[in-house]
Amino acid sequence: MKAAVVPEIHAKWQLRDVPIPKPAPDQVLIKMHASGICYTDVHMTNGILPARFPNTIGHEPVGEIVELGQNVTTRKIGDRVGVPWVQHTCGRCEWCQRGKSLFCLEQIGTGVNIGGGHAEYMVAYADATQLLPEGLQYEQAAPIFCAGYTVYSGLRIAEPKPHERVAVVGVGGLGHLAVQYAKVCGFETIAVTHSKDKEELAYKLGADAVVSDGKGLKKSGGADVILATSNSYKATGDTLKGLRPDGRLILMGISDEPLIVTGQLLMTRGRIIGSLQNDREYLYEALDYVAKGKVHVMTETFPLDEMNTAYDKVANGELRFRAVLKIQ
Numbered sequence: 001m002k003a004a005v006v007p008e009i010h011a012k013w014q015l016r017d018v019p020i021p022k023p024a025p026d027q028v029l030i031k032m033h034a035s036g037i038c039y040t041d042v043h044m045t046n047g048i049l050p051a052r053f054p055n056t057i058g059h060e061p062v063g064e065i066v067e068l069g070q071n072v073t074t075r076k077i078g079d080r081v082g083v084p085w086v087q088h089t090c091g092r093c094e095w096c097q098r099g100k101s102l103f104c105l106e107q108i109g110t111g112v113n114i115g116g117g118h119a120e121y122m123v124a125y126a127d128a129t130q131l132l133p134e135g136l137q138y139e140q141a142a143p144i145f146c147a148g149y150t151v152y153s154g155l156r157i158a159e160p161k162p163h164e165r166v167a168v169v170g171v172g173g174l175g176h177l178a179v180q181y182a183k184v185c186g187f188e189t190i191a192v193t194h195s196k197d198k199e200e201l202a203y204k205l206g207a208d209a210v211v212s213d214g215k216g217l218k219k220s221g222g223a224d225v226i227l228a229t230s231n232s233y234k235a236t237g238d239t240l241k242g243l244r245p246d247g248r249l250i251l252m253g254i255s256d257e258p259l260i261v262t263g264q265l266l267m268t269r270g271r272i273i274g275s276l277q278n279d280r281e282y283l284y285e286a287l288d289y290v291a292k293g294k295v296h297v298m299t300e301t302f303p304l305d306e307m308n309t310a311y312d313k314v315a316n317g318e319l320r321f322r323a324v325l326k327i328q
Helices: 039-045 138-145 147-157 175-184 196-205 214-219 233-242 280-291 304-315
Strands: 002-005 014-017 027-037 061-068 080-082 086-088 121-125 165-169 188-192 209-211 223-228 243-251 271-274 299-303 322-326
Touching: 002 304, 014 304, 027 138, 027 304, 039 304, 061 121, 061 138, 080 138, 086 121, 138 147, 138 280, 138 299, 138 322, 147 175, 147 223, 147 243, 147 280, 165 175, 165 233, 175 188, 175 196, 175 223, 175 280, 188 196, 188 214, 196 209, 209 214, 214 233, 223 233, 233 243, 299 304, 304 322
Parallel strands: 165 188, 165 223, 188 209, 223 243, 243 271, 299 322
Antiparallel strands: 002 014, 027 061, 027 121, 027 322, 061 080
């Protein structure tokens, strides 16, 4: 089979012929149809996040099950599935026993210590796979397994109440989904972006207002929940000026910049909450909204043999939303 292989840290991806993997007794073999390229792939390629090398990465994979391990009973050949980041955990540590397996230090992560989705086939633990809603296109489903899952998890963990206002920092690969999820859940939604060319788009995505910074957010009435999807902590920190009393800033974008917090957060009893891909029910709900046409992923698609073109566009910030490899 063809697979995108990262041979070593900082290396250019290579398209190689490799053997089709064989599923273990509790795994399935998936024929890939689409695999999203996330900026996390850039972090992994550059060694900022842990990964083994050589390796096939890709943690937004979707496809069709074509083979079952001998112990698998919950999945069938022909099932359309996707695979999230966390596939398997030790089941014995404190966090696993407390039902918080996403914190397990021995977890098996898609594209980290098990082959990822940038290939014609991949194996995955059967219990980790998520059935795709009927009619949902593969290219729309793939980015939900990281980008959509992440921002919807952030919205849900913020626990916004009726009549609260939600602001989204950045209208990019994560933010354009966050605006839609916040709006479809019924919240007044404010987009925060410095890009004038994204103002019209933000309104089309459902934003009730668009402001350029924290000062503008405060002037507009502020926000009870700020979904920080930007990779600029300077922009994220600035929006704290518009956080209402008892407000929550949900940090989802990764940056090597410091996040500057002033005493204003203390005086307003504000909270900063880091958020990952949280409860599995959030993935189900995130996919369901897309399948029903209430949320739309803006994608640019590439064939597998143009993986480096797609990667470079993501790495250089030249792709505004989500990149998806169409594989078979």
